Amino acid sequence: MTIQWFPGHMAKARREISEKLKYVDIVFELVDARLPLSSRNPMLDQLLQQKPRLILINKADLADTQQIKLWEKYFAEKGFYTQAINAQENKSVKIIHTKAKEALKEKIARDQAKGLKPRAIRVMVIGIPNVGKSTLMNRLVGKKIAQTGNKPGVTKGQQWLRSGKDLELLDTPGILWPRFEDQEIGKKLALTGAIKDQLLHLDDIAIYGLEFFARYYPAALQKRYHLSEDDLLLSGPALLIKVTEKLGFKEDYERGSERVIYDVRQGKLGGYTLDRYEEMSALDDEK
Incomplete structure (x- = not known):
């Protein structure tokens, strides 16, 4: 069985992500704690380049605790700020705000040294379908403003949302890469619900x-x-x-x-x- 899924709106999202990167300070990349590596879109490394990034290992409540710790260490060694979260919980909001400031501490210090007035950190939220982006957005904003669903492809457009005084969030549709070179990855994504069941x-x-x-x-x-x-x-x-x-x-x-x-x-x-x-x-x- 060969698994492929790359709807048209995903190709559009890729272009829009590239265009709007210049407007954000940091990228929140959500990955699924059950498949922290396979749920990363390899295309994003090329798109995001040197943009500061916070990898949020979401759905930690569904994953193997010991494996989560190992993957947090792995991403940290790669130079990423990282944090395991459960987007369903309110306590994740405070943790994310703190981590975002930590990741941008050098930029914040430079702005202060220049006498610039503090402003909200501008964030792009990104990840493959069904990784929990909309749930996280709603939790950060404090109300149901982003559409959610336990199925891929729910978010189709882009929107700016406010999270307290500290963050301004740019939501993006979930995007998969055009083809899976490793069908094992395709099966993992299918099992966890990142690909529409009708295609399987x-x-x-x-x-x-x-x-x-x-x-x-x-x-x-x-x-x-x-x-x-x-x-x-x-x-x-x-x-x-x-x-x-x-x-x-x-x-x-x-x-x-x-x-x-x-x-x-x-x-x-x-x-x-x-x-x-x-x-x-x-x-x-x-x-």
Whole structure:
């Protein structure tokens, strides 16, 4: 299965991002804590160049805590300011304001030395679809002003929003890269909901998810679907058949696939991280 998704509004957003970078002081790049590396758009490094950046590792409540710590360290070593957050929580707002000032402390000091009047920090908020940008925007602004949805492609335009006295935010649509050179990344994005389900073979994605949990979080898989240790040794398709039976869906494997994907996305199997730091960081460093 080859996964591709690059709607027209995403190409437009890429152009607009490039045009409007000059108006902002810093970029907030949201990534998904369940796939901190795979949910980064590699095209952004070229677009953003030397613009100060704060990487916000969102949906931390759904991810593996130990893996989050490792990825925070990874991004810090790359020279980025970084912070794990849960955009659903109010406490994230104060943390983000503090981190933004920290990332721009040198610029703020230069402006003060020049006698310039302090102004709000201008921020571009960016990230792939379904990473939680609109939820974060609403939390920062303090009211529902950005449209949200647990599906990709909700935000289609750009808008400036105010967050207290400290931040002015430029929202942008989520953009994926035009093609996935690594189909493994495509499967990860599909499993977490960054790609529209209508474009996928759900059984393939469910099998991928089951194989992953059987390898890295077997106890969670056993508990959720009442599996034996021998069941975990089954091939992916056979494991989907077994889980479908355990769910009482008989031979309705499409329904079984939908349930598995739903459970994974909603954290019903506990916190997990698809991008394993010990594996992916080494591969990324080789590029």
